[in-house]
Amino acid sequence: MLRRYILNKTNTFINYRYASQSMLQSTIDDKLGIATLVMNKPPVNSLNLEFLEEIKSQLTQFKNDKIRGMILTSDLQKIFCAGLDITEFSNPNPERLSKICTTFQDTWLALYLTQFPTVAVINGHSPAGGCLLAMSCDYRVMVGPNYTIGLNETKLGIVAPKWFQDCMVAVIGQRKAEVSLTTGKMYTTDQALQIGLVDESVPDVDNAINKGIQFLNNFQKISPWAYKMTKDIRRQPTVQWLIDNKQKDLDFVVKSMMSPNVQKSIGLYLQSLKK
Ligand SMILES: CCCCC/C=C\C/C=C\CC/C=C/CC(=O)SCCNC(=O)CCNC(=O)[C@H](O)C(C)(C)COP(=O)(O)OP(=O)(O)OC[C@H]1O[C@@H](n2cnc3c(N)ncnc32)[C@H](O)[C@@H]1OP(=O)(O)O
Numbered sequence: 088m089l090r091r092y093i094l095n096k097t098n099t100f101i102n103y104r105y106a107s108q109s110m111l112q113s114t115i116d117d118k119l120g121i122a123t124l125v126m127n128k129p130p131v132n133s134l135n136l137e138f139l140e141e142i143k144s145q146l147t148q149f150k151n152d153k154i155r156g157m158i159l160t161s162d163l164q165k166i167f168c169a170g171l172d173i174t175e176f177s178n179p180n181p182e183r184l185s186k187i188c189t190t191f192q193d194t195w196l197a198l199y200l201t202q203f204p205t206v207a208v209i210n211g212h213s214p215a216g217g218c219l220l221a222m223s224c225d226y227r228v229m230v231g232p233n234y235t236i237g238l239n240e241t242k243l244g245i246v247a248p249k250w251f252q253d254c255m256v257a258v259i260g261q262r263k264a265e266v267s268l269t270t271g272k273m274y275t276t277d278q279a280l281q282i283g284l285v286d287e288s289v290p291d292v293d294n295a296i297n298k299g300i301q302f303l304n305n306f307q308k309i310s311p312w313a314y315k316m317t318k319d320i321r322r323q324p325t326v327q328w329l330i331d332n333k334q335k336d337l338d339f340v341v342k343s344m345m346s347p348n349v350q351k352s353i354g355l356y357l358q359s360l361k362k
Pocket residue numbers: 130131133165166168169170171172173174175176179184187188189191192212214215216217239240243245246247248340360361
């Protein structure tokens with residue numbers, strides 16, 4: 088649905104390539120060199136192992152396609168992405184948990200370090216891992232006023248890994264990130280704009296896509312090499328920490344997820360969602 092809208096609305100996607108895996112649709116406008124990656128995993132685009140693998144593989148494909156920019160958005164009504172699939176946290180199989188963790192680390196590294204500029208068009212709620220995906224893009228346009236975004240992990244009784252936290256610090260600064268993270272605060276679109284968690288707020292998705300394209304057009308006169316080097320220098324410390332501590336990070340997540348206290352919190356949170 089959204090893909091069709093983008094094609095019609097911009098009227099520029101004349102020469103486009105379209106690829107659809109079941110949960111993810113990608114469109115490349117060959118003229119503009121802009122790719123659109125649309126998440127479509129009802130009901131809430133929760134990130135399980137298979138979905139993360141699809142996202143990672145599509146990002147790798149875009150690298151080979153040599154695109155000039157990418158828009159990440161959702162085809163679902165009211166939801167950008169609900170974060171990691173919480174059902175995977177409940178009584179998890181440690182092997183699968185480790186695999187999800189590693190795949191999530193790698194997907195994030197691929198998204199955070201793309202050689203092309205990226206825009207998140209946040210057209211719905213975006214808690215936790217959904218917020219991380221958005222924060223990892225170069226620019227965020229959020230549809231308002233009724234959606235929410237934030238890293239709410241403490242509300243589930245779990246801890247956002249260091250790379251989630253550092254990513255938030257990079258976007259909104261140390262003090263605001265510390266308060267946001269410890270309280271697990273979810274921000275409305277207007278609040279998110281006010282603290283700089285998103286760059287623009289617009290009333291509807293049509294405007295959001297247009298703003299995203301406008302942002303990407305800024306790079307028409309920027310050398311791709313200068314862009315990528317600059318981004319690498321900015322993002323290197325956060326990335327390097329994860330590369331150097333991948334196993335430690337994984338061990339921490341798996342160990343804490345298996346603890347009875349965390350399992351109790353996750354169980355209660357899941358029940359509250361079902362209600
Ligand atoms: C096992 C993986 C571990 C691997 C670790 C990997 C890497 C290391 C990193 C991190 C470790 C810790 C970090 C975690 C980050 C996260 O992302 S945790 C996930 C946090 N997400 C949330 O808290 C979102 C909860 N959901 C909501 O707030 C709302 O659902 C919504 C998104 C705002 C939508 O509201 P709406 O009213 O429209 O819909 P419903 O609430 O009725 O939901 C519909 C349906 O979907 C189910 N559901 C919602 N969210 C999730 C989810 N994240 N995972 C799975 N299922 C979800 C909900 O239960 C309903 O189901 P139904 O009742 O059966 O219809």
